[in-house]
Amino acid sequence: MKKLLAFLLIVVMVLSIGLVGCTNNNDDNQGEDEQQETSGEKVLNLVMDSEPSSMDIHYAYVPTVQNVMYAIWEPLVRFDNGAVVGAAAESWTVNDDNTVFTFKIREGMKWTDGEPLTAKHYYDSFERQFNPNTNTSYGTLSNTFLNGTAYNAGEITDFGEVGVKMLDDYTLELTTAEPCDYFLNFLCFSAFLPIRLDIVEKQGEGYGAEAKDLVFCGAFTLEEWAHESHLILKKNPDYWNAENVKIDKVNYEIVMDANTRANMFENGEVDVVDLEAAQYLQYKDSPYMKQFQSGTVYMLMFQMNDKIMANANIRAAMGWAIDRQAIATVLEGKATGAQRFVPDVIAGAEKPYAEMTPNVTSFAPTQDLDKAKECLQKGLEELGYSDVSELPEIKILAIDNEDGRLITEMLQDNFEKNLGIKLKIDIKQKKQKYDEEIKGDFVLNYTGWAPDFNDAMGYLYAFDSNGNYSYTNWDNSEVVEYLKQSKQAKTSEERMEALGKAEQAILDGMPIIPFVFHITPYLQRDTVTGIQRNVGGMNLDYIYADITE
Numbered sequence: 107m108k109k110l111l112a113f114l115l116i117v118v119m120v121l122s123i124g125l126v127g128c129t130n131n132n133d134d135n136q137g138e139d140e141q142q143e144t145s146g147e148k149v150l151n152l153v154m155d156s157e158p159s160s161m162d163i164h165y166a167y168v169p170t171v172q173n174v175m176y177a178i179w180e181p182l183v184r185f186d187n188g189a190v191v192g193a194a195a196e197s198w199t200v201n202d203d204n205t206v207f208t209f210k211i212r213e214g215m216k217w218t219d220g221e222p223l224t225a226k227h228y229y230d231s232f233e234r235q236f237n238p239n240t241n242t243s244y245g246t247l248s249n250t251f252l253n254g255t256a257y258n259a260g261e262i263t264d265f266g267e268v269g270v271k272m273l274d275d276y277t278l279e280l281t282t283a284e285p286c287d288y289f290l291n292f293l294c295f296s297a298f299l300p301i302r303l304d305i306v307e308k309q310g311e312g313y314g315a316e317a318k319d320l321v322f323c324g325a326f327t328l329e330e331w332a333h334e335s336h337l338i339l340k341k342n343p344d345y346w347n348a349e350n351v352k353i354d355k356v357n358y359e360i361v362m363d364a365n366t367r368a369n370m371f372e373n374g375e376v377d378v379v380d381l382e383a384a385q386y387l388q389y390k391d392s393p394y395m396k397q398f399q400s401g402t403v404y405m406l407m408f409q410m411n412d413k414i415m416a417n418a419n420i421r422a423a424m425g426w427a428i429d430r431q432a433i434a435t436v437l438e439g440k441a442t443g444a445q446r447f448v449p450d451v452i453a454g455a456e457k458p459y460a461e462m463t464p465n466v467t468s469f470a471p472t473q474d475l476d477k478a479k480e481c482l483q484k485g486l487e488e489l490g491y492s493d494v495s496e497l498p499e500i501k502i503l504a505i506d507n508e509d510g511r512l513i514t515e516m517l518q519d520n521f522e523k524n525l526g527i528k529l530k531i532d533i534k535q536k537k538q539k540y541d542e543e544i545k546g547d548f549v550l551n552y553t554g555w556a557p558d559f560n561d562a563m564g565y566l567y568a569f570d571s572n573g574n575y576s577y578t579n580w581d582n583s584e585v586v587e588y589l590k591q592s593k594q595a596k597t598s599e600e601r602m603e604a605l606g607k608a609e610q611a612i613l614d615g616m617p618i619i620p621f622v623f624h625i626t627p628y629l630q631r632d633t634v635t636g637i638q639r640n641v642g643g644m645n646l647d648y649i650y651a652d653i654t655e
Contacts, residue, residue, distance in 0.1 A: 148653045150634070151357040151376050153367050155507065156536045157334050162314030163299045164235050164242045168536070169556060169645045172296040174358070176644040177339060178324040179299040180346075182209055182228060182278075183290055185643040188560075190290040194223065194300070194346075195278075204285040205252075211276040215346050217302065217321045225278040227300035227323075232270045232280075234306070235297050243544050244297055246573045250289070252281040255571065284593035287601075288561040291453075294643035295558045325351045325649045335360055352636070352652040364508050368629075377631040377653075378646075382508040386437075386627050394629040399451050400556060401641040402624035403444055403565075404513065407543075407551040408617055410579040414500065415549055418616060419485030425469045425619045426478035427524050433516060434622055437509065441622035443471050447555075447609050448562045449623045451641055455598030459562045462599070463606030468613040468620070475524050482525050494526035501530045503548040505539050514552050546577035554624065559642040562605045563592070569612055580617035 154170040163175055176184070182195045192198070195209040215223040234240050236248035238260045248254030252269030256262045269281030282289060302321055306313050313319070317331035325347070326339040339356035342348065361367050364382040368389070371379040381389060389395055406424065408415040415421065430443035445467045450460035460466075486494060504514040514531045521527040529550070534542065542548060557564040568574040569585045576582070585608045592604035612618065630637065633654050638647040 147354045148352060149355045149357060150353045150648060150651060150653065151359070152648075153359045153361050153370060153376055153379060155360075155362055155364075155367070157360055158331075158337075159537045159540075160314040161317070161320060161328070161331075163231070163296055163301065164240055164244070165314070167244065167296070167558075168540075173644055173646045173648075174328070174337065174339070175296050175299060176324070176647070177326045177356070177649060178320075178322045178328050180215070180223070180324045181294060181296075181299055182211075183293050184649075185294055185638070185640045185647070187638065188640070190294065194228070198290075204287050204289065205282050207280045207282075207289055208273070209278045209280070211278060212346055213276055215323060216344055217323045218327055218342070218344070219321045221302075221321075222275075223300065223323045224275045225272045226275070227302060228278055228298070229270060229272045230303040231298060231301045232268075233265050234301060234303070236265070236268065242297075243574060246567060246570060247295070247297055249567070249570060250282055250286060250292060252283050254283065259572075285595075286593075287455075287598060288559070288563065291559045291561055291642065292563075293559075294640075326353075326356060350650055352650070353648065356648065371629050377634040378628055378637065380626055380628045384508060384512070389627070389629060392629060394631060396628055396630055398626045398628065398639040399449070399641075400624055400626050400639070400645065401449050401451055401560070402554050402556040403447060403449055403620050404441070404552070404554045404622045404624060405444075405447075405618045405620040406517075407548075407553050407575075407578060408580075408619075409546060409549050409551070410617060411546070412549045414489065414497065417485045417489055419481045419488060421616045421619065423478045423482035423485060423525060424521065424527070425616065426474045426481060427520060428469070428517070428619070428621045429473045429520060430469075430471055430621050433513060436512065436516065437622065441624055444620040444623045445469060445471060447612055447618070447620050448565045452557065452562055452564070453560050454562070454602055459602060459605070462602040463562075463609070466606050466610050466613070473524075478525060482527075497527060499528045499530050500550050501532050501548075502550040502552055503532050503534065503539060503542060504552045506533045506535050510552065517552070544574075544577060546579065556645075557642045560640075561642075562602075562609070563589075564642060566605060566608050566612070569608070569617075575617065578617040580615060582615075582617075584611045584615075 158166060158171040160166045161175065180194045182193060183190050184193045194211055196212045198207055198209045200207050211225050217223055235242060236254055236258050238258055245258045248258040253262060253267045257265060257268050271279040273279050300323060305321060309319055317328045320328060322328060322342060325342055325345045327342050329340045330338040337358040341351055341354050345351060367379050368385055370376045408421055410416045434441045434443050448459060450458060452459045454462040482494065491497060502514055504510040518529040518531060521529055543551060543553060555565060566589060569582045570589045571586055588604050588608035588611060592601045595601035595604055634651060635654060636651040639645060640647060
């Protein structure tokens with residue numbers, strides 16, 4: 107789902123995560139509370155909105171699941187209050203032109219079965235991620251590495267030619283195809299976590315499906331995974347920085363209903379919970395209310411193999427008819443109107459990317475029905491229709507959550523009332539929607555994209571070469587050329603300029619039409635401290651959280 111933008115849509119995003127304190131004042135839980143107080147155990151209770159599809163780092167890219175994976179497997183580097191800091195890598199060096207990054211792996215780390223954690227486990231992860239036989243939707247991550255594109259495309263078969271080298275048991279050298287000043291940020295993505303290839307091969311297609319078949323090397327271990335019910339993480343006593351991990355246990359409940367999740371917060375069962383749109387007004391004055399702009403963008407995505415959607419004027423008619431302000435208002439506290447693909451919270455060079463590319467834009471912030479109807483009429487004529495009533499009903503794929511239903515119903519009403527275009531909403535559960543999306547099995551798709559790393563390339567690479575959004579079947583050759591220029595840029599200003607041109611080409615071509623940037627409103631008790639929300643990387647970082655009385 108993310109191949110192309112996609113999606114991602116998860117805001118953070120993590121849609122729906124909650125945390126909880128070590129004590130609970132409900133009478134029904136008194137016995138459990140007394141046990142926690144007696145043992146001094148600090149328990150963090152979270153909630154996710156759906157069953158994880160897998161714990162395979164090369165296939166599961168949903169933020170809520172990634173947040174678990176970052177906790178149980180140790181990345182080379184991670185975010186700390188927006189800065190990249192060492193994790194498994196205790197230090198690194200970079201050559202003068204930002205193409206060779208050499209990481210020194212901490213010695214003494216180990217997996218839960220006692221095997222030492224070494225550079226080989228990161229090397230194996232890169233190889234599996236880039237190997238075309240893995241068939242991951244994120245194979246284009248290889249494009250950043252020397253000869254990575256050729257390896258992922260099957261043009262070369264020797265991984266030894268790729269810019270990933272294990273110099274010794276504790277030294278990993280990574281070489282990029284071009285100078286890459288955002289590379290450390292890029293490595294915070296979950297696809298680069300370490301793997302145990304022996305276990306992957308032993309489990310085969312079943313790898314990542316059960317906790318009991320996995321081994322861990324992160325701050326926590328996944329002790330229990332009761333499907334469709336809950337997950338339990340426990341502090342890893344052998345973690346290299348265990349003395350600074352304050353939480354003893356993390357409980358994740360799997361709860362699909364948004365109101366139930368909010369009630370869990372009210373009942374003292376969780377300390378942090380993300381809110382849906384309809385819940386914002388109810389809680390906006392709560393002393394626990396917080397907001398986080400996650401970097402997620404919501405948009406319409408078009409299947410260019412479809413005769414109707416392939417017509418640029420029909421797509422433009424929809425773009426001009428969208429009332430971005432109305433959607434942002436309905437999603438009060440959760441969105442702002444979007445006229446571009448890359449949100450303004452994304453980093454640039456000396457200043458944010460949006461400030462360095464101020465002229466990138468698409469549709470006006472307010473709907474223009476005159477332009478919409480003018481484009482519609484042109485499109486109908488090009489398609490051979492004399493009236494909009496002759497257009498077939500258009501099916502729009504949407505995710506089965508409150509925001510998904512709410513936004514697609516608004517679009518459905520808007521398009522039919524103002525343009526006469528009829529939409530049929532096709533609601534699917536998260537996993538099924540994701541599967542249909544990456545297969546290109548849609549005509550019109552309401553989706554979102556959350557950044558894999560905090561750089562404009564974290565969005566635009568979805569349209570690079572055979573990127574995530576290749577399943578829209580849009581001619582992305584112009585974007586590929588601009589992204590190539592960005593990789594070869596001599597200065598950060600030149601890189602930003604090339605990325606801006608790539609973004610503008612996407613907006614002009616309209617394989618997607620962004621309409622709002624997502625904001626995550628959430629409730630968090632003041633007894634929980636040390637939680638970090640990141641744009642890219644671990645969206646909800648509780649590794650070094652604490653619970654106070």
